[in-house]
Amino acid sequence: VTRVLVTGGTGFIGRQALAALAERGFEVHAVARREPPAELASLAAWHQFDLLDPEGAEGAVAAAEPTHLLHLAWFAEHGAFWTSPENVRWVEASLRLLRVFAGSGGRRAVMAGTCAEYDWSFGTLVEEETPLRPATLYGAAKRGLHEVARAYAAGAGFDLAWGRVFFLYGPHEDAGRLVSSVIGSLLRGEEARTSEGTQVRDFLHVADVADAFAALLASDVTGAVNVASGDGIEIRKVVQRIGELTGREDLLSIGALPARDGDPPQLVADVRRLRDEVGWRPHFSLDQGLREAVDWWRGELARRP
Amino acid sequence: VTRVLVTGGTGFIGRQALAALAERGFEVHAVARREPPAELASLAAWHQFDLLDPEGAEGAVAAAEPTHLLHLAWFAEHGAFWTSPENVRWVEASLRLLRVFAGSGGRRAVMAGTCAEYDWSFGTLVEEETPLRPATLYGAAKRGLHEVARAYAAGAGFDLAWGRVFFLYGPHEDAGRLVSSVIGSLLRGEEARTSEGTQVRDFLHVADVADAFAALLASDVTGAVNVASGDGIEIRKVVQRIGELTGREDLLSIGALPARDGDPPQLVADVRRLRDEVGWRPHFSLDQGLREAVDWWRGELARRP
Numbered sequence: 001v002t003r004v005l006v007t008g009g010t011g012f013i014g015r016q017a018l019a020a021l022a023e024r025g026f027e028v029h030a031v032a033r034r035e036p037p038a039e040l041a042s043l044a045a046w047h048q049f050d051l052l053d054p055e056g057a058e059g060a061v062a063a064a065e066p067t068h069l070l071h072l073a074w075f076a077e078h079g080a081f082w083t084s085p086e087n088v089r090w091v092e093a094s095l096r097l098l099r100v101f102a103g104s105g106g107r108r109a110v111m112a113g114t115c116a117e118y119d120w121s122f123g124t125l126v127e128e129e130t131p132l133r134p135a136t137l138y139g140a141a142k143r144g145l146h147e148v149a150r151a152y153a154a155g156a157g158f159d160l161a162w163g164r165v166f167f168l169y170g171p172h173e174d175a176g177r178l179v180s181s182v183i184g185s186l187l188r189g190e191e192a193r194t195s196e197g198t199q200v201r202d203f204l205h206v207a208d209v210a211d212a213f214a215a216l217l218a219s220d221v222t223g224a225v226n227v228a229s230g231d232g233i234e235i236r237k238v239v240q241r242i243g244e245l246t247g248r249e250d251l252l253s254i255g256a257l258p259a260r261d262g263d264p265p266q267l268v269a270d271v272r273r274l275r276d277e278v279g280w281r282p283h284f285s286l287d288q289g290l291r292e293a294v295d296w297w298r299g300e301l302a303r304r305p
Numbered sequence: 306v307t308r309v310l311v312t313g314g315t316g317f318i319g320r321q322a323l324a325a326l327a328e329r330g331f332e333v334h335a336v337a338r339r340e341p342p343a344e345l346a347s348l349a350a351w352h353q354f355d356l357l358d359p360e361g362a363e364g365a366v367a368a369a370e371p372t373h374l375l376h377l378a379w380f381a382e383h384g385a386f387w388t389s390p391e392n393v394r395w396v397e398a399s400l401r402l403l404r405v406f407a408g409s410g411g412r413r414a415v416m417a418g419t420c421a422e423y424d425w426s427f428g429t430l431v432e433e434e435t436p437l438r439p440a441t442l443y444g445a446a447k448r449g450l451h452e453v454a455r456a457y458a459a460g461a462g463f464d465l466a467w468g469r470v471f472f473l474y475g476p477h478e479d480a481g482r483l484v485s486s487v488i489g490s491l492l493r494g495e496e497a498r499t500s501e502g503t504q505v506r507d508f509l510h511v512a513d514v515a516d517a518f519a520a521l522l523a524s525d526v527t528g529a530v531n532v533a534s535g536d537g538i539e540i541r542k543v544v545q546r547i548g549e550l551t552g553r554e555d556l557l558s559i560g561a562l563p564a565r566d567g568d569p570p571q572l573v574a575d576v577r578r579l580r581d582e583v584g585w586r587p588h589f590s591l592d593q594g595l596r597e598a599v600d601w602w603r604g605e606l607a608r609r610p
Contacts (some may be wrong), residue, residue: 088404091453140457141453147448276452
């Protein structure tokens with residue numbers, strides 16, 4: 001039996017990963033600080049521990065006895081996460097978790113990295129080739145964690161893969177983030193002001209991100225793997241498409257906001273490792289994904305307007 | 306008043322750093338797991354905490370109220386330190402210590418890094434220029450720690466310098482390490498078997514290493530700084546010089562042991578940052594340093610033969 005312990009299982013990616021892991025035959029355990037929301041309760045065996053507590057990892061690993069670990073938990077507060085000192089605490093907590101997991105005989109771990117580890121002066125980001133030069137504490141924390149975790153895994157005899165997440169969107173996204181805020185504004189009949197949005201980014205629906213993590217965990221691929229679509233699109237085109245899907249292009253003010261200083265013109269993942277080695281492809285096209293996201297937000301606004 | 310908290314103050318470098326810091330006007334506090342040895346007791350205000358305990362850093366920082374931090378503590382068992390999982394625990398403990406230090410208003414920290422962070426296919430190692438590609442868990446742990454610590458310091462508003470230690474020798478060196486083991490063998494009248502020793506290395510007497518760390522802490526230089534002599538010497542010449550200084554060249558069997566696989570031909574520090582920015586130069590020439598080390602070991606063997 002392969003028993004996976006999922007961290008961050010109530011989060012944006014994690015909540016979608018639970019079913020994806022079960023579909024791949026994992027016995028799914030999840031650790032969370034609080035009781036899971038009702039809709040997630042049946043998707044995993046839940047163990048209530050705080051991984052930031054010194055004893056949290058021990059408790060969760062003793063309860064779940066995992067052979068596999070999918071570590072998605074992190075400090076993720078929109079805006080704040082780039083620079084928060086909580087990033088440092090999560091490096092500590094992640095290393096402790098990994099030690100406890102390995103010490104209890106864990107065989108394979110997958111952890112969430114980020115495209116913010118790369119040097120963003122490169123437009124196409126290739127694992128083990130593009131230099132890593134994080135410009136933020138978030139990126140540096142993930143990059144430093146991977147450096148240590150990778151060397152530790154090699155010596156301790158367990159497998160480690162590191163999924164670098166790019167730009168994502170979909171159900172339960174923070175309402176302040178780009179795709180969600182544009183959808184929310186248009187569905188509420190409010191103006192949506194954005195920058196010119198000529199930057200090219202690599203977007204992937206969060207359900208696909210979660211499924212890719214499950215596939216990566218089920219594979220025997222190790223090292224860094226970009227978790228992304230491999231397709232670049234101008235942000236303004238994403239915004240325009242949301243306008244079409246909601247029928248409210250009239251509310252878009254593209255170019256009303258200034259561009260962010262130093263925002264790089266292009267950030268697109270090379271996905272050969274994910275596609276050819278893991279053997280995974282997205283289920284959602286961007287068009288289908290945005291449609292699904294708009295539908296979800298429509299339901300959400302109807303539930304709590 | 307500048308109050309420095311020293312970690313690893315009973316260790317190889319740390320025990321020599323205490324007086325060097327006092328000479329520079331620091332009020333010296335030190336944290337250690339156990340009572341300090343008698344000869345160090347008066348060189349610092351000692352606070353007994355274990356930094357690997359979840360509450361150890363809080364206790365030490367509350368007791369010392371440091372404005373400055375010199376973090377030298379690490380797992381250092383000869384041979385084992387390259388690959389031990391203790392390296393991972395020390396990354397965690399070091400980040401926690403740094404958070405507690407910064408949270409209590411600490412202004413400037415210096416931490417010990419290592420030449421093992423660099424890509425050893427380069428012979429001359431230059432901070433911020435030579436690629437970092439550690440081949441060991443020890444090197445990866447230090448390199449990852451620096452990545453996180455540096456970004457954290459930049460955001461949290463305290464200064465951080467990172468002293469990369471090269472090859473050192475001198476009093477209290479582990480008896481199993483090269484210089485000490487050759488001196489020990491010759492002083493005991495035993496054969497000293499070494500490899501051909503054509504590798505070029507950068508050696509610095511541990512008292513100079515400690516003094517350089519004190520100077521770095523007293524300076525306002527930030528970032529990575531090589532702590533080394535800047536001079537390369539073939540290991541066989543070091544061994545031969547020990548033979549001359551002890552008058553027992555007859556006991557040397559240079560070339561009796563095979564070379565270590567993958568041992569790089571040259572590892573020498575570029576010391577422009579230490580010399581020109583910190584303004585520090587070694588006190589010991591290699592010849593003086595080896596002479597001093599031989600004298601110390603002679604006394605040591607007389608005390609406990």
